[in-house]
Amino acid sequence: MNRPYLKIDQVSKVFNRGSMSTEVLKDISLDIERGEFVSIIGHSGCGKSTLLNIIAGLTPATIGGILLEDREVNSPGPDRAVVFQNHSLLPWLTVYDNVRLAVDKVFGRQKSRAERHAWTMHNLDLVQMGHAADKRPSEVSGGMKQRVGIARALAMEPKVLLLDEPFGALDALTRAHLQDSVMQIHATLGNTVIMITHDVDEAVLLSDRIVMMTNGPSARVGEVLTVPLARPRKRLELVTNATYTKSRESVLKFLYERHQFVEAA
Amino acid sequence: MTMAVRNTNMSDAKAIPTIATKAVVLPFVPPKSQTGARIRQMAINIATAVVPPLITVALILIVWQILCARPGATLPAPSVVWAEANDLIVSPFFNFGSQDIGLGWRVLVSLQRVLVGFGLAAVVGIMLGTLVGQSVWAMRGLDPVFQVLRTVPPLAWLPIALAAFRDSQPSAIFVIFITSIWPVIINTAVGIRNIPQDYRNVALVLRLNAFEYFAKIMVPAAAPYIFTGLRIGIGLSWLAIVAAEMLTGGVGIGFFIWDAWNSSRLPDIVVALIYIGVVGFMLDRLVSLIGRLATRGVAVN
Numbered sequence: 001m002n003r004p005y006l007k008i009d010q011v012s013k014v015f016n017r018g019s020m021s022t023e024v025l026k027d028i029s030l031d032i033e034r035g036e037f038v039s040i041i042g043h044s045g046c047g048k049s050t051l052l053n054i055i056a057g058l059t060p061a062t063i064g065g066i067l068l069e070d071r072e073v074n075s076p077g078p079d080r081a082v083v084f085q086n087h088s089l090l091p092w093l094t095v096y097d098n099v100r101l102a103v104d105k106v107f108g109r110q111k112s113r114a115e116r117h118a119w120t121m122h123n124l125d126l127v128q129m130g131h132a133a134d135k136r137p138s139e140v141s142g143g144m145k146q147r148v149g150i151a152r153a154l155a156m157e158p159k160v161l162l163l164d165e166p167f168g169a170l171d172a173l174t175r176a177h178l179q180d181s182v183m184q185i186h187a188t189l190g191n192t193v194i195m196i197t198h199d200v201d202e203a204v205l206l207s208d209r210i211v212m213m214t215n216g217p218s219a220r221v222g223e224v225l226t227v228p229l230a231r232p233r234k235r236l237e238l239v240t241n242a243t244y245t246k247s248r249e250s251v252l253k254f255l256y257e258r259h260q261f262v263e264a265a
Numbered sequence: 266m267t268m269a270v271r272n273t274n275m276s277d278a279k280a281i282p283t284i285a286t287k288a289v290v291l292p293f294v295p296p297k298s299q300t301g302a303r304i305r306q307m308a309i310n311i312a313t314a315v316v317p318p319l320i321t322v323a324l325i326l327i328v329w330q331i332l333c334a335r336p337g338a339t340l341p342a343p344s345v346v347w348a349e350a351n352d353l354i355v356s357p358f359f360n361f362g363s364q365d366i367g368l369g370w371r372v373l374v375s376l377q378r379v380l381v382g383f384g385l386a387a388v389v390g391i392m393l394g395t396l397v398g399q400s401v402w403a404m405r406g407l408d409p410v411f412q413v414l415r416t417v418p419p420l421a422w423l424p425i426a427l428a429a430f431r432d433s434q435p436s437a438i439f440v441i442f443i444t445s446i447w448p449v450i451i452n453t454a455v456g457i458r459n460i461p462q463d464y465r466n467v468a469l470v471l472r473l474n475a476f477e478y479f480a481k482i483m484v485p486a487a488a489p490y491i492f493t494g495l496r497i498g499i500g501l502s503w504l505a506i507v508a509a510e511m512l513t514g515g516v517g518i519g520f521f522i523w524d525a526w527n528s529s530r531l532p533d534i535v536v537a538l539i540y541i542g543v544v545g546f547m548l549d550r551l552v553s554l555i556g557r558l559a560t561r562g563v564a565v566n
Binding site for chain 1 (some may be wrong): 463464466467469470471472473477481482485486488560
């Protein structure tokens, strides 16, 4: 039997606050293949970030679990590197040292000093940030910080790369640049990627599959859409592509017709 | 450059030829006036920083002189202080035997005590603060005790210290230690508790061990808070040393004031007060400077 690379197995999450308990996620199951790019989309508050944190091991699941290559993972580790929404670079370290910290920690024993330096620079160059290696995070723009965040995650050589709304805080043009970079990196390295997003275009452009979540509480997987677009995908050509338009439409219909966002009063 | 000028010349030549000649002159003027303006700006900056406090000091001296120069005044006027304590003001580092030494030496002796006491308080305070900030149970157990003990005035510790150490030197150091440790503990604990969850998550994903987490995340992230605590602490310890030395004796600046009071040398006391003030100010600035250097980039996120 062919087992999936990453298996999210009947995960539920209940938060207890005093005597109140809220079920955020209910019975989420998902199989992800090696090298696949999967987006998780849903309205805000539906628990998609909680799901990512469970996969990362930062939050324990109440029921169910995560299997990576047939082994259960329930604590965080560099095999599931996270790119956080607000970059989370350490401000007292330079861009280089932020990535180097990860490289030293993950490859401290396997690689020599010179190899670790080369690997750090290689990953910074991969996100086109080699030129700013000696700057501090406060001295570079928001998009550049996020590039460094991606470099830090890539440098860990993770089995699964977890992106938590990585471009949410960026302006539209910078976001487009970064999306292109991520596509290129995914094409080159063939990483397995799970991305949280609330941007329909971003999801369709980048993903092999889009997991659409229903509104919380007790959010479930509503639908899974396969995006049958060939790679490499070109942003401009896709605008008029029928498959792209259709995929986009079905995600929009899911989000705004069947599972319209109800503002909590 | 010349090309550009010639082009504008040609196009504007018929309409307003005078403008073109002005445009040639202009580039020569700015460099001179720029350096001149920069020097003037610097002079203005220095003047705005230095002149107001000088005026204040002058006014204080004048009022003091008027008030204390009257017959029957109980305190010495500035002119009397200058005349009688001239040697203390002019040469801080004379040495004529065991108790007849310049105020500079006395300040150094006091500073040495502060350095030992405050150094211990900084090390122990940061460690205890880390414990309290990191562990909920340590906080529940220790914080109430700290909150009570920190309100005890420094000198109230002195009899206990004298009884325990049976010597004035370690007692004075203990008083410094116990006075300055509380703000260090409390600020460190707050700093540790305020480390953003993001940094903790980074540490978790990287699987940093306890020591790496302490050195690479905790200390740098809490450094601004820690330095605030250290700065309050050094101020308090300088306050406490003078009082402690008054009672324990020895060579320090505090004992000098007590000694001068007993031999009715009021001008000497005035000079000593100014010494204490200036040194306290410099200590505060020193810790603040070290803090700024050590926490570069942390505050800006």
